[in-house]
Amino acid sequence: MARAGLTPERLAQEGAELADELGFDEVTVSALARRCGVKVPSLYSHVRNSQDLRTRIALFALEELADLAAAALAGRAGKDALVALADVYRDYAREHPGRYAASRFPLSPEAAAASAGPRHSQMTRAVLRGYDLTEPDQTHAVRLLGSVFHGFVSLELAGGFSHSAPDSRESWSRALDALDALLRNWPAN
Amino acid sequence: MARAGLTPERLAQEGAELADELGFDEVTVSALARRCGVKVPSLYSHVRNSQDLRTRIALFALEELADLAAAALAGRAGKDALVALADVYRDYAREHPGRYAASRFPLSPEAAAASAGPRHSQMTRAVLRGYDLTEPDQTHAVRLLGSVFHGFVSLELAGGFSHSAPDSRESWSRALDALDALLRNWPAN
DNA sequence: TGCACCCGCCTAAGAGTATTAGGCAAATGC
């Protein structure tokens, strides 16, 4: 019988594509086996179980997203950097909704610590270097930015902003303007 | 055979409790049947299928959450109202994580229109009456507030803010301060 | 009060998914 050349890495990548096509919730061991032209139990040589598979896809997506963010941030500062980082998240979610959903998959504390998650918060912190915040305000701002990015993208993806004027892109741009203004003039405690 | 007295409404409510106990993703027809002390197929006299069951739980949670928000908003205005509304969402998510997750369940456009969803945006608009915004800025602000509320609550629930100082409650309070400041001084286009 | 009907719950059965155990053959290493 011909070998399909499966590896945990390749399964994570194929799983990510499957997620974009069907939705992350539809990424099942069976569906992935079908896509790889292999019987279901064969996957168990490469991933421990369904949970492990999802975790690998999540880690893959987090890494890919962090790489995109790092590239977008290079050579930018201030509002320019803020918008660039924000757009990376929004564009990724729109182009790869399944992978974006995967990146929200709950990880164990150990897995989260070893993931690209810390890179994401470091990059948000880097954006804040363009503004004049010191701890603990910087941490509060990191959390606020993360909340707006994830919240907006996730509501937009769920269709919460569709079918009503004005265009959600316009709201996105105004939200980023507002965040920039806010960070430049962060309210004292 | 004794009648269990099942109704679609009661199933939605029991399902909501099950969601809080096990997580919304674990709310299955089988688990709900077990909880109600009946055989699985019995549920199909009351709900069309698993998707229908989840939808009913989502509608129940949206309604309950809207009722809580309406009660919290009564007699408040300005920042007071902003904080009250925001706290309703955060507290609900912390006390009823499964129901909160259910309230994010994707609804068909018709179901969404008939749900308590519109009440939620109306209440956010009502909060904005305490600030000086006109359309389309008001819509942009509604979307921004929704993004921050959902984004923060969802990241906090996923553990994104845990295990690191400062306390996430502090960040929440600072985020609301920031939003209030922002709305009082909304940047011109 | 008696009876027919309906409705609520049941058993039976088929399909899909997750997972484990064990086998065979192709690739790998000495």
Add this chain to the structure above:
DNA sequence: GCATTTGCCTAATACTCTTAGGCGGGTGCA
């Protein structure tokens, strides 16, 4: 060139979802 490892397979079990069809108790009408 042979032994071992490794990759994929079949077989089997368990659980969930869903449909079909049966039985009996509660309800409504005479």
